[in-house]
């Protein structure tokens with residue numbers, strides 16, 4: 001492991017312990033060139049998460065795309081960009097936590113998570129997102145969704 005201080009390439013492990021409940025190993029190392037001590041972590045490489053779309057195609061889960069879709073829904077609404085950022089990060093973490101050993105998550109699962117948050121955040125943004133991700137079959141369905149929102153107040 002290259003020393004972060006002097007870029008020397010020889011080191012010695014001086015301590016090794018499991019962390020994160022056994023999911024990772026933490027190693028203290030000492031650079032044999034300059035004596036600098038540094039830490040490395042080792043964990044099982046997790047395969048990239050993929051999204052299963054409605055048309056059964058798969059694509060890599062892209063947190064930026066998730067963020068953009070939320071930003072699009074809240075455009076010109078009184079929602080600060082930091083909040084969009086926070087929601088996207090929140091969902092990304094949730095999806096990663098729930099995946100378990102799965103490497104595939106249905107796009108609808110992600111869509112539902114976004115909807116759940118937008119619902120309490122901004123109704124216009126919620127409807128915009130819903131109209132895209134639920135693909136309302138017709139205007140009637142769209143208006144019944146609006147009625148649901150109004151009825152809840």
Ligand SMILES: [Zn+2]
Nearest residue numbers: 003006031034
């Ligand atoms: Zn060094």
